Amino acid sequence: MAGPVDEFELIARHFDWPARHSEVSVAVGDDAALLDPKPGTRLAVSTDMLIAGRHFPLNSAPEAIAHRALAVNLSDLAAMGATPLGFTLSLGLPQTQADWLTRFAAQLRTGAERWGCDLIGGDTVGSPVLTISVTVIGSLPTGKALTRGGGKPGDRLAVTGSIGDAALGLVLALGEESPPALSPSAAAFLRERLDYPEPRVSTGRALLTHASAALDCSDGLLQDIGHLLAASDLAAEIDIDALPVSPAAAEWLESRPADWIRLVTGGDDYELIVALPPGVEIDPAWGVTVIGRLIDGPVGEIREAQGRALPERRGYTHFPSTSADKGDNANG
Amino acid sequence: MAGPVDEFELIARHFDWPARHSEVSVAVGDDAALLDPKPGTRLAVSTDMLIAGRHFPLNSAPEAIAHRALAVNLSDLAAMGATPLGFTLSLGLPQTQADWLTRFAAQLRTGAERWGCDLIGGDTVGSPVLTISVTVIGSLPTGKALTRGGGKPGDRLAVTGSIGDAALGLVLALGEESPPALSPSAAAFLRERLDYPEPRVSTGRALLTHASAALDCSDGLLQDIGHLLAASDLAAEIDIDALPVSPAAAEWLESRPADWIRLVTGGDDYELIVALPPGVEIDPAWGVTVIGRLIDGPVGEIREAQGRALPERRGYTHFPSTSADKGDNANG
Numbered sequence: 001m002a003g004p005v006d007e008f009e010l011i012a013r014h015f016d017w018p019a020r021h022s023e024v025s026v027a028v029g030d031d032a033a034l035l036d037p038k039p040g041t042r043l044a045v046s047t048d049m050l051i052a053g054r055h056f057p058l059n060s061a062p063e064a065i066a067h068r069a070l071a072v073n074l075s076d077l078a079a080m081g082a083t084p085l086g087f088t089l090s091l092g093l094p095q096t097q098a099d100w101l102t103r104f105a106a107q108l109r110t111g112a113e114r115w116g117c118d119l120i121g122g123d124t125v126g127s128p129v130l131t132i133s134v135t136v137i138g139s140l141p142t143g144k145a146l147t148r149g150g151g152k153p154g155d156r157l158a159v160t161g162s163i164g165d166a167a168l169g170l171v172l173a174l175g176e177e178s179p180p181a182l183s184p185s186a187a188a189f190l191r192e193r194l195d196y197p198e199p200r201v202s203t204g205r206a207l208l209t210h211a212s213a214a215l216d217c218s219d220g221l222l223q224d225i226g227h228l229l230a231a232s233d234l235a236a237e238i239d240i241d242a243l244p245v246s247p248a249a250a251e252w253l254e255s256r257p258a259d260w261i262r263l264v265t266g267g268d269d270y271e272l273i274v275a276l277p278p279g280v281e282i283d284p285a286w287g288v289t290v291i292g293r294l295i296d297g298p299v300g301e302i303r304e305a306q307g308r309a310l311p312e313r314r315g316y317t318h319f320p321s322t323s324a325d326k327g328d329n330a331n332g
Numbered sequence: 333m334a335g336p337v338d339e340f341e342l343i344a345r346h347f348d349w350p351a352r353h354s355e356v357s358v359a360v361g362d363d364a365a366l367l368d369p370k371p372g373t374r375l376a377v378s379t380d381m382l383i384a385g386r387h388f389p390l391n392s393a394p395e396a397i398a399h400r401a402l403a404v405n406l407s408d409l410a411a412m413g414a415t416p417l418g419f420t421l422s423l424g425l426p427q428t429q430a431d432w433l434t435r436f437a438a439q440l441r442t443g444a445e446r447w448g449c450d451l452i453g454g455d456t457v458g459s460p461v462l463t464i465s466v467t468v469i470g471s472l473p474t475g476k477a478l479t480r481g482g483g484k485p486g487d488r489l490a491v492t493g494s495i496g497d498a499a500l501g502l503v504l505a506l507g508e509e510s511p512p513a514l515s516p517s518a519a520a521f522l523r524e525r526l527d528y529p530e531p532r533v534s535t536g537r538a539l540l541t542h543a544s545a546a547l548d549c550s551d552g553l554l555q556d557i558g559h560l561l562a563a564s565d566l567a568a569e570i571d572i573d574a575l576p577v578s579p580a581a582a583e584w585l586e587s588r589p590a591d592w593i594r595l596v597t598g599g600d601d602y603e604l605i606v607a608l609p610p611g612v613e614i615d616p617a618w619g620v621t622v623i624g625r626l627i628d629g630p631v632g633e634i635r636e637a638q639g640r641a642l643p644e645r646r647g648y649t650h651f652p653s654t655s656a657d658k659g660d661n662a663n664g
Contacts, residue, residue: 025374025477026477026479029563030412030479030480030481030547030563031378031408031409031411031412031480031546031547031548032376032377032378032408032409032411032412032414032468032470033376033377033378034374034375034376034377034412034472034477035374035375035376035377036374036375036474037369037373037374037375039371041369042357042366042367042368042369043366043367043368043369043375044364044365044366044367045364045365045366045367045418045420045452045453045467045469046363046364046365046420046453047420047421047422047453047454047455047465047467048422048455049422049423049424049455049457049463049465050457051424051457051458051459051460051463054457054458054459055457076363076364077363077364079363079364080362080363080364080366082364086377088377088378088379088467090379090380090381090465091381092381092383092463120377121377121378121379122379123379123380123381123465125381125382125383125386125387126383126386127381127383127386127461127463128383128460128461129459129460129461131381131383131424131459131463131465133379133381133422133455133463133465135377135379135420135467136364137377138364140366142368145357145358145366147358147362148362148363149362214363215362215363216363231361231362
């Protein structure tokens with residue numbers, strides 16, 4: 001696509017995939033998509049916009065951009081305990097090479113198939129800066145959802161996966177400060193965690209009947225715990241020593257022990273933060289680690305179990321510019 | 333907002349409205365919105381992205397931008413016969429003045445209330461160019477919808493409102509060619525039709541049980557009729573003399589009779605194009621005018637009843653740049 005893009009040709013070539021869910025009656029091609037939710041279904045809807053140079057580096061691989069655009073949205077669905085159903089994609093495209101769009105679309109389709117989320121529509125427009133807006137729709141049993149506000153005093157606070165890898169990967173990606181000496185595999189792992197965040201879709205779905213509250217960790221662990229606390233009207237105690245740290249991040253911390261602060265404020269983890277009531281037995285398949293508990297106290301306060309001072313600034317902006325850049329919020 | 337925007341503060345100040353539909357269980361504030369469709373409901377979903385300088389002039393009033401962002405999406409729902417339920421809003425914002433956002437949000441809320449469409453979530457990010465992505469969700473009775481593909485030979489082809497006003501308004505807005513002498517009220521009307529397109533929500537809903545096919549007219553009347561014909565496997569005959577022309581456009585055509593071609597190719601009308609089976613009696617409340625009929629013939633062909641030659645190029649790009657700029661397509 002060296003020349004101008006014909007939108008109809010573009011869609012036919014790159015985005016005309018068959019829908020897999022029987023709920024999708026009309027996907028791409030009419031004025032709107034048509035969804036027929038199964039009886040007893042409620043829908044979860046979330047949206048995120050990604051801007052080149054703000055939410056991913058300008059030189060990111062098209063595969064990484066496509067993966068991220070879908071993954072960060074699916075992470076929001078996972079945090080509600082919802083099962084992905086479909087998504088719309090709006091693309092603001094500068095003049096692009098055909099190769100870029102081919103690679104972007106192929107990776108998007110890979111993600112859509114892997115996570116069972118049908119492309120149900122979109123829009124393609126010209127833009128001076130590459131801009132991607134995805135809206136995802138997931139399904140839940142009527143009356144069920146993992147909101148942020150259901151936590152109770154005594155609930156354990158747990159997280160999926162490992163925390164802080166993406167924050168360290170970002171230091172490597174930006175190249176603005178010298179990182180510690182790392183094994184090549186550790187460095188590659190941290191970059192991978194930044195570029196290919198893994199939405200915890202199946203864990204979110206499994207936790208729907210067990211957790212009392214949940215959200216996804218995208219703005220920094222402490223900041224996001226704060227959101228759960230604000231919605232649940234509680235405080236929390238967390239134990240930094242209990243934090244799940246990947247071998248690669250552990251290698252980093254050996255040289256730079258003070259960087260644990262990066263891990264809990266850095267963001268971009270796309271892990272789940274969940275509250276688990278006392279009676280709930282943790283299934284190893286969930287891949288969660290308990291890092292603390294919810295307590296009565298000043299709403300939003302987070303204490304460290306060993307008395308360590310937690311940083312005032314609980315979250316980071318991903319890419320340097322104004323603070324408006326990191327608004328995964330209204331929902332997100 | 334002379335300084336950086338705090339996203340949470342921004343949402344609380346401008347976008348924290350109560351939801352009106354009982355189907356909206358959780359709107360703004362969690363990882364995702366929750367919708368509980370009433371039993372027997374199907375959902376229509378559509379999305380459009382608007383880029384400053386491409387889809388509206390850079391100096392557009394914030395009210396016009398907010399109106400347009402919601403209206404063009406609601407026009408897609410109207411074209412399916414759906415009743416608006418909710419929408420997500422993603423905003424890519426350059427450094428803006430507080431006044432801009434206040435005016436934008438106030439107009440958006442006016443539209444949301446007028447058309448009964450709840451804001452159910454969104455995202456606010458920094459962007460070098462003002463970018464707005466809206467995804468609307470509407471409801472329909474299960475099994476019903478006005479798709480593009482239901483037209484039959486013998487159906488009357490009709491349009492709502494008047495056609496071509498926005499195309500003439502665009503000539504006035506761009507100021508690149510000298511328009512004919514017009515009365516001030518005619519010029520103001522044409523600009524208003526460009527800046528404040530009116531989605532035909534109630535007519536679309538009323539036509540759900542009467543029309544055999546529909547779509548909205550945004551890319552140019554001839555081009556959009558072509559989409560209906562392609563989906564319905566038919567040809568059409570239209571009578572240019574039957575075209576509903578506003579008094580303002582009629583004033584223009586008095587000086588420039590050849591500009592009827594602008595009217596049928598100019599786009600931005602956001603009127604509905606509908607196919608009405610022979611037995612259907614037209615209700616004056618729909619505000620439609622019959623302009624032709626569907627016929628057997630080469631798929632997509634449009635003949636003019638008086639034998640006039642129709643232009644090869646059936647639709648226009650709104651704002652000068654590549655043809656990728658006008659892709660209201662995947663759905664839209």
